[in-house]
Amino acid sequence: MSERSSLFAGRVRHTAAPGLPPGGVEGPRRRILEAALTLFARRGFHGTSVRDLADVLEQQPSALYKHFPSKEHVLAALVQHGYAMHHQTLLDGLLTVGASPVDQLHILVEVNARSHAQWPLLAIVVHEELHALPEALLGPVVALRDASAALLLRILQRGSAEGCFDVVDLPTTAAAIGAMGVRIPLWFHPGLGLDIDTMAHRQALLALRMVGATTSSKASR
Amino acid sequence: MSERSSLFAGRVRHTAAPGLPPGGVEGPRRRILEAALTLFARRGFHGTSVRDLADVLEQQPSALYKHFPSKEHVLAALVQHGYAMHHQTLLDGLLTVGASPVDQLHILVEVNARSHAQWPLLAIVVHEELHALPEALLGPVVALRDASAALLLRILQRGSAEGCFDVVDLPTTAAAIGAMGVRIPLWFHPGLGLDIDTMAHRQALLALRMVGATTSSKASR
DNA sequence: GTCTATACTATGATAGAC
């Protein structure tokens, strides 16, 4: 339980390449984003200088400014990429199930967990470096995050209204379910002998337990 | 659900004074720690300069170096203070209950939640800025954190062995329970119309649900 | 124990040649 594992705090563990999900940008912009992703995840946005980034890329700092107008724009692109991918993942998951809140919560938690486990560097940067974005770059990005949160809240509300959930307290429960996913990059890694799909499935079971809905057509191990 | 609330990410919200729990240091060192706490929580360790800190204190940067040998030592003192207070809180809580794993899990989650809700600035700095500490200052501090994590794990293991818990998966469950507490400073605030004790009690209920132990002598609302 | 003054380095970003 040591080697600096952590249920309560920590930072990123392994430097899984590529780190950045496919899609969106390509070419030199992508190369820069991948390098920045690793550095920001390990040392933080303010802990990473433009020179550090240029060193990893084996380029001069000035070369980066042909692709991004500032260091902050690099972070903004990463966060945007992360939230967009994540939100799309949630929507894709929801499309695979029916109208049952139980099934919807199950799949939402499952794909959320898979997403965080599969792209831990991106999850870290998005969650822990967002505060470094200036207001101007924050707005568009936060809208996507709020949309994802709203999905969870709506499912919990519908499940309560329909009587299939027994939700103790909406904000506390939603926050607990969200927290479970967000923290994945800080403790989960392949070396645990627990594969991503199993872990994701078990998080879904935990979420269903939290809302008092132990039975699910999808929950049968 | 907007105004930048956040189930999935965020930063600190309100600047509740004093922010730093009582005990330990006093005098000028304490004044410095309190100012640093607010700044580190809001802008991060690397996002805060010694000049920023001196400005808040209405002193010259050089004055700080009579009390701390470096900026990193200020962070180390904060993290140490935070982990020590937190661990003591957990132990104090456990002393108030008997040998039942159900009661022990209940009280552990409850006092953990209260601690995070009451000292959100400190929790933020401890959890999100720990990575900025150099190895030399990290060791002693991390030992306390691991001891706290071990308490939770042992309770879960005992409860499983005694048959009062049905734990789906030890690391996943422990991480989920820990995550729930760690994220409190990012969404909970007094303005929600949910007081600390109620929220803490409900987190304890959620934890008991996660381990399949819905009944508890302390859990009766 | 605080001040003024300053050393020295690192930082984000730009200019202009190729």
Place this chain on the structure above:
DNA sequence: GTCTATCATAGTATAGAC
């Protein structure tokens, strides 16, 4: 689109007077 060279500022930390 990358390079060399450089600017202006901000960074951590120290020296020495009071």
